[in-house]
Amino acid sequence: MPTDAVQYKYKEGDLLRSAPNKFDVGDLRSEEMIINLGPQHPSTHGVLRLEVLLDGEIVKEVVPHIGYLHRCFEKHAENMPYNQVIPFVDRLDYVASMNNEHAYAMGVERMLGIEHQIPKRVEYVRVLVAELNRIASHFIAIGTYGMDIGAFTPFFWLMRDREHILRLLEWASGARLLYNYIWIGGLFYDLPVGFEERCRDFLGYIKPKLQELETVLIENKIFIDRTAKVGVLPLDLAINCGVTGPMLRGSGLRFDLRKVDGYSVYKELDFDVPIGEGKMGAVGDCWDRTYVRMLEIHESIKIISQCLDRLTGDLKRTKDFDPQALIPKKIRPKAQDFYVRAEIPKGELGFFFRSDGKSDVAFRCKCRSCSFVNLSVLPEIAKGILIADLIAIIGSIDVVMGEVDR
Amino acid sequence: MSTFDQILSLVKSSCTHGDCIVDENATPKAISIERGDLISVMNILLNDPIAYFDMLSCVTGVDNGPEAKTIDIVYNLYSIPFDHHLMIKVTLPRDKPEVQSVCSIWRTANWHEREIFDLFGVHFLNHPDLRRILLPADWEGHPLRKDYKHQDYYRNVKVEY
Numbered sequence: 418m419p420t421d422a423v424q425y426k427y428k429e430g431d432l433l434r435s436a437p438n439k440f441d442v443g444d445l446r447s448e449e450m451i452i453n454l455g456p457q458h459p460s461t462h463g464v465l466r467l468e469v470l471l472d473g474e475i476v477k478e479v480v481p482h483i484g485y486l487h488r489c490f491e492k493h494a495e496n497m498p499y500n501q502v503i504p505f506v507d508r509l510d511y512v513a514s515m516n517n518e519h520a521y522a523m524g525v526e527r528m529l530g531i532e533h534q535i536p537k538r539v540e541y542v543r544v545l546v547a548e549l550n551r552i553a554s555h556f557i558a559i560g561t562y563g564m565d566i567g568a569f570t571p572f573f574w575l576m577r578d579r580e581h582i583l584r585l586l587e588w589a590s591g592a593r594l595l596y597n598y599i600w601i602g603g604l605f606y607d608l609p610v611g612f613e614e615r616c617r618d619f620l621g622y623i624k625p626k627l628q629e630l631e632t633v634l635i636e637n638k639i640f641i642d643r644t645a646k647v648g649v650l651p652l653d654l655a656i657n658c659g660v661t662g663p664m665l666r667g668s669g670l671r672f673d674l675r676k677v678d679g680y681s682v683y684k685e686l687d688f689d690v691p692i693g694e695g696k697m698g699a700v701g702d703c704w705d706r707t708y709v710r711m712l713e714i715h716e717s718i719k720i721i722s723q724c725l726d727r728l729t730g731d732l733k734r735t736k737d738f739d740p741q742a743l744i745p746k747k748i749r750p751k752a753q754d755f756y757v758r759a760e761i762p763k764g765e766l767g768f769f770f771r772s773d774g775k776s777d778v779a780f781r782c783k784c785r786s787c788s789f790v791n792l793s794v795l796p797e798i799a800k801g802i803l804i805a806d807l808i809a810i811i812g813s814i815d816v817v818m819g820e821v822d823r
Numbered sequence: 824m825s826t827f828d829q830i831l832s833l834v835k836s837s838c839t840h841g842d843c844i845v846d847e848n849a850t851p852k853a854i855s856i857e858r859g860d861l862i863s864v865m866n867i868l869l870n871d872p873i874a875y876f877d878m879l880s881c882v883t884g885v886d887n888g889p890e891a892k893t894i895d896i897v898y899n900l901y902s903i904p905f906d907h908h909l910m911i912k913v914t915l916p917r918d919k920p921e922v923q924s925v926c927s928i929w930r931t932a933n934w935h936e937r938e939i940f941d942l943f944g945v946h947f948l949n950h951p952d953l954r955r956i957l958l959p960a961d962w963e964g965h966p967l968r969k970d971y972k973h974q975d976y977y978r979n980v981k982v983e984y
Contacts, residue, residue: 420899431978432886434960434961435960435961435978436959436960437955437960439952457865482956483956484955484956484957484959487957487958489966491940491942491967492966492967495967501904517875546893549962615935654930655932656877656878656903657877657927657929657930658930659878659879659880659930659931660931667913670903672903677906728982751848752847752848753848753849753850754849754850754897754910754912755849755850755879756850756851756852756880756899756908756910760879765880767880767881767899769881769883769897769899771885778883781883783881783883785880785883785899789930789934790934793931793933793934802978822957823957
């Protein structure tokens with residue numbers, strides 16, 4: 418087909434047939450109207466479309482329409498061997514790929530029963546890169562959130578600082594965002610020589626910057642006015658809606674899978690789980706959620722520096738260390754159903770596997786994505802608010818559409 | 824008596840339509856129940872002080888293929904205060920997959936069930952808003968069924984790439 422040919426002829430009403438509105442204009446009362454927000458709108462963080470039923474400026478109902486970025490992850494995962502799925506897993510939550518890989522690799526290793534044989538150095542490197550990526554993801558969350566509600570400068574500062582992390586991870590894996598670094602049973606490569614020192618330099622660099630960020634954004638009067646007491650998510654509703662991650666902790670529950678499950682080497686590391694305390698208004702408001710993310714960055718820095726201590730101490734690199742030594746040649750778990758979960762920056766990422774024991778392709782691989790579940794709470798907390806606050810709430814949920822739509 | 828045995832006897836006591844079978848191969852341990860018992864079992868699992876599964880982590884649909892003629896729905900439950908895990912499985916016939924929705928018990932089930940409806944064509948009875956969620960509303964078929972064949976054209980655009 419020539420490239421200038423029209424590939425798709427638009428007809429009146431086509432859009433509404435593929436993604437019809439839930440509300441019918443004919444049924445509205447005279448003061449109500451439907452506003453369509455997205456899918457191409459900068460404040461929706463990707464291709465999220467919201468159908469908003471408004472009465473003047475008051476939101477009466479929000480209906481999220483998702484699926485614009487559906488990439489058939491689960492169908493792909495049913496059609497290729499376990500190790501080849503990892504690049505697809507990267508693309509779920511594409512700003513925190515290391516954390517996704519960590520969860521997935523851990524699940525398959527547990528199914529194979531080799532999770533206790535993984536060398537300590539490999540586990541520490543995994544936690545190190547995952548926590549670096551967690552900081553990068555929280556930078557995006559806080560930076561774009563600030564920009565959503567009018568603070569432009571912190572976004573640039575955070576993007577600048579995030580770039581340092583991405584360069585470190587690029588040095589280790591060869592890619593800026595989608596790493597394919599953590600493999601089932603090991604790693605792609607060991608850390609490059611000099612990585613630990615560079616990483617320690619970075620920690621020294623980032624600490625004063627975080628202080629700066631706190632002053633300019635988190636404690637900013639305008640930011641507090643826009644976010645405090647907005648989008649309050651009560652704890653019982655949060656649990657009933659399956660919300661996890663900083664959103665659940667913002668609502669005041671000290672629940673972090675890194676602590677609860679103590680998977681990988683997290684139980685050997687010393688860190689706290691920050692929760693929202695309602696310092697600026699109500700527990701579980703948008704400010705609390707952002708503040709929890711801010712505090713989590715500090716905890717991640719603590720974890721990273723402990724990992725670096727071990728990686729330059731008793732787990733120092735040796736010449737004959739091969740991070741690929743344990744990678745199984747044939748990945749064929751016995752027939753079973755398996756659910757694994759791990760804490761990624763947005764919440765609980767779960768994988769459900771069914772293996773038939775006869776092939777090295779999963780019979781079924783389901784991804785329980787945290788952004789998907791966290792987003793489903795939006796209609797519940799967005800009733801009776803102003804439309805400007807709706808934007809503030811979407812930002813504070815921190816959705817990544819790659820993970821919502823899969 | 825271990826906690827799992829206590830939970831198992833709890834599930835057994837609220838099963839009236841059929842037997843419940845323990846699947847030892849699953850992690851966490853799984854109990855298969857009849858679909859008619861789903862609501863009463865789930866209610867007691869949420870409300871009983873021994874179980875108190877306050878979080879529904881995940882709902883998964885699994886198509887066992889045209890030979891087996893069944894679709895499994897797998898519920899992964901988690902209890903935050905007790906740190907218990909449990910898997911509940913329901914098997915549905917493939918030609919008439921219908922099961923009660925658990926939306927009234929855990930609101931998070933709403934979108935999970937919509938996704939299963941979208942990708943497997945399972946109908947959840949008493950669901951408040953059962954529409955497709957990931958695919959366009961005028962898409963044909965349910966892609967995660969094992970015998971799924973995609974349509975040739977969608978709006979004059981070739982689907983095969």
